[in-house]
Amino acid sequence: MIASLLPLTAAEVFNTLSGPPWNGRADSSGILDVAAANGMLLNLVAVDDTHFYAGEELRSCIMLQTGALTESDVLAALDAGRFYATQGPRFSQIELDGDLLRVECGPVGRITFFSNTPWVPDRCREGRGLTSAEYRVRATDRFVRVELTDAGGLRAWSNPIPIG
Numbered sequence: 001m002i003a004s005l006l007p008l009t010a011a012e013v014f015n016t017l018s019g020p021p022w023n024g025r026a027d028s029s030g031i032l033d034v035a036a037a038n039g040m041l042l043n044l045v046a047v048d049d050t051h052f053y054a055g056e057e058l059r060s061c062i063m064l065q066t067g068a069l070t071e072s073d074v075l076a077a078l079d080a081g082r083f084y085a086t087q088g089p090r091f092s093q094i095e096l097d098g099d100l101l102r103v104e105c106g107p108v109g110r111i112t113f114f115s116n117t118p119w120v121p122d123r124c125r126e127g128r129g130l131t132s133a134e135y136r137v138r139a140t141d142r143f144v145r146v147e148l149t150d151a152g153g154l155r156a157w158s159n160p161i162p163i164g
Contacts, residue, residue, distance in 0.1 A: 002035050002042075009078055011035075013044035013085050013157050016059040017051060029114070029147070029157065036143045036160045037116035043078075043159040044145075046085035060087050086156035089148040094158055096144075099137040101161070103146050107131055110149040115141040115163075137163055 002011070011032055019026030032042060046060035065082040066073045077083060084091055092104040103111060112124045113135040125133040128151075137144060146158040 002031075002040055003038075006040065008042055010045045011042040012047060014046035014060050014087070014155070015049045016047070017049040017056045022056060029145075033114055033116070033145065033160075036145070039142075041143055041160040041162055043081045043083070044085045044157045045083075046087060046157065060085070062086070063090065081159050084156060084158050086148075087154040088152075089150045089154060089156035091146070091148065091156060091158060094146060094161070096137075096161060096163075101135040101137060101144055101146075102132070103134070103158075104132045105130075105148050105156075107150070108148045109151045112147045112149070114145045114147065115143060117141050 011028070013027065013029050013032060015026050017023065032044065035042060045062050048057050048060050050057040062083045062085050064074060064077050066077040089108050090106040092106070095102045101113065105111065107129040109128065109130065110124060110126045111130055111133040115138070117138050117140045120138065135144065141163045143160040143162055145160040148156040
């Protein structure tokens with residue numbers, strides 16, 4: 001079904017209103033990783049989908065890299081994928097240098113690297129106040145995506161990075 005919708009600017013990875021206490025299917029990262037493993041690398045957005053203004057507003061957003069907050073600059077940044085989805089944690093830098101993916105971020109409790117490779121022993125870093133991590137790209141990786149989780153369980157999702 002996702003393939004039938006292409007081309008898309010982005011797909012919703014997290015929808016606040018679809019999470020507790022309103023619902024239980026807020027996170028679509030699993031299905032979007034399956035899509036990415038099948039060649040459909042979609043940029044990810046997190047939204048509030050506010051309907052009731054009963055606590056679901058102002059919890060999820062995208063952080064956009066643009067020179068100005070004009071309509072044309074915002075649309076250009078969205079089309080170029082210069083953004084990430086977040087509930088609060090912040091990426092500072094994501095850099096792929098050869099087969100080494102480096103991430104810098106605000107303090108978090110977990111940095112996780114997702115890819116199409118099913119089992120990788122050093123995929124997840126946990127600790128107090130982590131601000132960086134590295135991931136060695138495997139020969140079998142076709143994409144890598146980074147997820148930050150802070151001490152309160154709030155997350156940020158990078159867009160998938162194509163490999164190869």
